[in-house]
Each structure stands twice: as C-alpha cells, then as structure tokens.
Amino acid sequence: MGVSTTIAPLIGGVITQWLGWRWIFLLNLPICVLLAWCAGRGIRESRNPHAGAIDWLGIWALIGTQADGWTGWRSEARLAACVVLFAIFVRVQTVHQHPMIDLALFRQPRFAAAVLAMFGYAACAQVMMTFLPLYLQNAFGLPAVRAGIGMLPFAMAMVIGPHIGAKLSKRVPGMTLLTLGLATIGAGNLLTAWFAGMASYPLIGIGMIVTGLGADVLNGDTQKAIMACVPPHRTGMASGISTTTRFTAIVTSVGVLGAVLATRTQHALDAHAGASAELRRTFDATFLSRVLAGDLAHAGAVSDAIAQFARISFASGFSAALAVAGVCALCVAMAVWVLAGRRSEEAARGEAAAVN
Numbered sequence: 001m002g003v004s005t006t007i008a009p010l011i012g013g014v015i016t017q018w019l020g021w022r023w024i025f026l027l028n029l030p031i032c033v034l035l036a037w038c039a040g041r042g043i044r045e046s047r048n049p050h051a052g053a054i055d056w057l058g059i060w061a062l063i064g065t066q067a068d069g070w071t072g073w074r075s076e077a078r079l080a081a082c083v084v085l086f087a088i089f090v091r092v093q094t095v096h097q098h099p100m101i102d103l104a105l106f107r108q109p110r111f112a113a114a115v116l117a118m119f120g121y122a123a124c125a126q127v128m129m130t131f132l133p134l135y136l137q138n139a140f141g142l143p144a145v146r147a148g149i150g151m152l153p154f155a156m157a158m159v160i161g162p163h164i165g166a167k168l169s170k171r172v173p174g175m176t177l178l179t180l181g182l183a184t185i186g187a188g189n190l191l192t193a194w195f196a197g198m199a200s201y202p203l204i205g206i207g208m209i210v211t212g213l214g215a216d217v218l219n220g221d222t223q224k225a226i227m228a229c230v231p232p233h234r235t236g237m238a239s240g241i242s243t244t245t246r247f248t249a250i251v252t253s254v255g256v257l258g259a260v261l262a263t264r265t266q267h268a269l270d271a272h273a274g275a276s277a278e279l280r281r282t283f284d285a286t287f288l289s290r291v292l293a294g295d296l297a298h299a300g301a302v303s304d305a306i307a308q309f310a311r312i313s314f315a316s317g318f319s320a321a322l323a324v325a326g327v328c329a330l331c332v333a334m335a336v337w338v339l340a341g342r343r344s345e346e347a348a349r350g351e352a353a354a355v356n
Contacts, residue, residue, distance in 0.1 A: 009133060009155065013148030101241060105229065110175065113339035114225035115245050117178040120332030121222055122249035124325040125185045125215035128154065128192075130254055131261065131318060132208070138291065138314040139199055150201065154208035161216025168217070174225055175340030177217065182333035184214025189326030196319035197312075257321040262292055265317030272309040282306060292317075 015023050093099040105111045132154065136147040168177055188211030195203035223242055230238040266288055273279035291310045 007155075009129075009148035009151040010145070011148075013133075013143075013145035016144040100237070102234070102237065105241075108229060109339040111226065111229040113175055113178065113336045114222060114229065115241065116332055116339070117182060117218065117336050118222040118226065118242055118245045119249040120182050120329055120336075121185065121215060121218040122246040123253035124182075124189060124329035124332070125211055125218070126246075126250055127253040127257060127325065128189070128208075128211055128215075128322075131257070131321060134293070135196065135204075135314070135318045138311050139196070139318075140201065141311070151208070153205040154212040157209045157212025158216045158219075161213050162220060164213065165217040165219075165221060169221065173340075174221065174228075175336060177221055178225060179333050179337045179340070181214045181218035181221070182329050182336060184217065185211055186214075186326045186329030186333060188212070188214055189322045189329060193319045193322035193326060196315045196322065199311075199315070253325070257325060260324050261317040261321040262288065263317075264320040265291060265313045268313035268316040269309065272313065279306075283309075 011027070012024055015021070015027065090103065093101050093103050106115070129151075132151055133144070133147045136142050136150040137144065140150075142150060165177065165181075168180070172180070188207050188209075191210055192204060192207030195207055226242045227235055227238050266283075269283040269288065269291075270280070273283050287310075291314055
C-alpha cells in the first residue's frame with residue numbers, strides 16, 4: 001500500500017493531465033487481472049466447517065448531502081432509511097442461526113476497539129488522499145502531475161511507517177500502538193489544517209509526513225488486531241468486517257468531510273463577494289463545482305483577483321475539513337484507549353477469579 005500510495009498520484013496526475021480522468025478507471029483493469037491471478041496462486045483458502053445457509057439480507061448508504069444539503073428532505077429521508085435498515089440488519093443478525101456478522105464479537109472490548117481504530121484510520125487518514133491533490137492544485141495552482149509529485153511527503157511517510165510500526169510493536173502493547181497511531185493522524189490533520197491558509201508548501205509537507213506516519217503504523221496493525229480476536233475458521237468473517245469497516249469509513253468520510261469542504265468554501269466565497277451582485281453571480285454552483293474539483297482553469301474567464309478569492313476560499317474549506325478529521329481521529333484514539341482499559345480490567349478480574 002505504501003508503494004502504491006507513492007506512485008499512484010504521479011501516474012494519476014499524468015493520466016489526468018494528458019489523457020483525461022476517465023482513463024484512470026481503465027487502468028484498474030490490468031491491475032485487477034494481475035492481482036486476481038496472484039490471489040489465486042498465493043492465498044490459501046479458509047472455510048468454516050460449521051457454516052450454514054448464506055445470510056442474504058443486507059444494506060444501504062449515505063451520499064448526496066453536497067447536492068441536497070443537510071436539511072433537505074432527500075438527505076433526511078436517506079438518513080432515516082439508513083437508521084431503519086441498520087436496525088433491521090442488527091435484528092436479523094441477532095436471530096439468524098448462521099449470521100453474516102457475529103454481533104457477539106462486539107461485546108469484546110478488544111475487538112470493538114480494533115474495528116473502531118480501523119474506522120478512524122480510514123475515515124481520518126485515507127480520505128486525505130482524496131482532498132490533498134485538490135488542495136495542491138487550488139492553493140498553489142499546480143497542474144495534476146505536479147500535484148501528484150507534491151504528495152510525495154505523505155507517500156514516503158507511508159513507506160517508512162511500517163518499519164517504525166514493526167519496531168514499536170515489539171515494545172508497545174497492540175492497543176497502545178493503535179491509540180498512538182490515531183493520535184498521530186489527528187495531530188497531522190490538525191497541523192495541516194492550521195497551515196492550509198498560509199500557502200506554504202514546506203509547512204503542508206510537515207503535516208503530510210505526520211499524518212502519513214500515523215496512517216501506516218495503523219495500516220497493518222488494525223487488520224492484525226481484528227483478525228487476532230477470532231478463531232481460525234472465522235477469519236473470513238473477520239476479514240469481511242475489516243474491509244467493510246474500512247470502505248464504509250471512506251465513503252462516509254468523503255461524504256461528510258466533502259460536505260464540510262463545500263459548505264465552508266461556499267461561505268468563504270460569499271464573504272468575498274459581499275454585496276457585489278456581479279461577484280455573487282460569478283460564484284454560482286458551477287463555479288463552486290469547478291473550484292472543488294481543482295479545475296479553476298475551466299471555470300470560465302476569471303480575473304486574477306477572482307482566482308485568488310477562489311484559492312483562499314478553497315483553502316478555508318480544506319482547513320475546516322482537515323480540522324474535523326483531526327478532532328475525530330483524536331476522539332477515536334481516546335475511545336480505543338478507554339476500550340483497551342476495559343479489556344485490561346476484565347482480564348485482571350478473570351485472573352483474580354482463577355486464583356480464588
């Protein structure tokens with residue numbers, strides 16, 4: 001993952017700038033064919049000898065708040081449907097003889113902490129790879145290729161992180177390492193948010209490095225912590241929970257932080273427009289969409305002053321989104337620490353009962 005994080009922004013920048021962003025999806029085809037062949041040859045099959053019938057009932061998600069707004073009836077209907085469907089899902093998993101997800105696992109503080117750490121890592125660190133190239137293009141006026149190069153501090157930290165994590169894991173308990181990784185991600189996001197309005201690439205680079213180090217400490221350890229909580233014949237289920245948690249976190253975070261980014265950027269544009277009707281007409285939904293996509297060059301004929309307003313406004317939105325991600329990472333770190341403490345207390349009580 002560290003290697004792909006290093007080269008993907010560069011390849012993506014080249015494709016976007018010279019071929020068009022749609023070609024990025026075609027690049028996935030040969031990569032997936034190669035990975036499927038490798039998986040078929042190199043991954044050992046695991047089965048549950050007591051497996052029953054397949055549990056077919058399932059799930060829906062949250063996207064669209066940027067278009068409909070947080071208080072729009074469509075957004076409220078989606079959120080209400082998510083709550084209802086989630087409640088039905090939990091009920092089905094509770095009564096099913098062979099559930100897709102064994103909810104009893106979440107009564108184990110260690111398992112709950114590991115899943116929560118995976119959610120925090122994916123939501124607060126991996127999403128940075130989505131917003132950071134747009135910030136580099138907007139704040140510094142970089143083309144896609146140079147924005148990809150500009151992500152190298154984050155990518156290189158992702159390469160170095162596993163070695164640091166491996167050394168720390170020999171000296172630090174697993175849950176403490178997860179907490180430390182999340183706190184590092186939170187600190188990195190808050191540093192990046194603080195530096196975002198300064199338009200100083202070296203300072204942004206510092207934030208990238210801190211977040212990247214925390215992210216790659218967690219990249220392998222969250223997965224290992226989840227898998228360690230189940231017996232070998234249930235590793236398929238644990239792997240499914242881990243992957244579902246990761247991508248649910250990414251989708252939710254892109255939606256929520258994207259909404260924060262869009263809302264804050266629009267507010268900043270409106271503040272720059274002031275009472276000017278002409279500027280308010282310029283800063284319409286199409287203009288905002290171009291700014292959020294890092295495509296200011298195709299936003300029409302804009303003056304240098306308007307382009308500067310757009311860059312400052314996007315930096316404000318990016319800062320707000322990263323600040324939310326940073327605070328969330330710190331809150332998740334605290335929750336993981338508390339759950340780890342509960343596990344230690346339960347283990348101590350168990351040892352005391354065994355002695356008695």
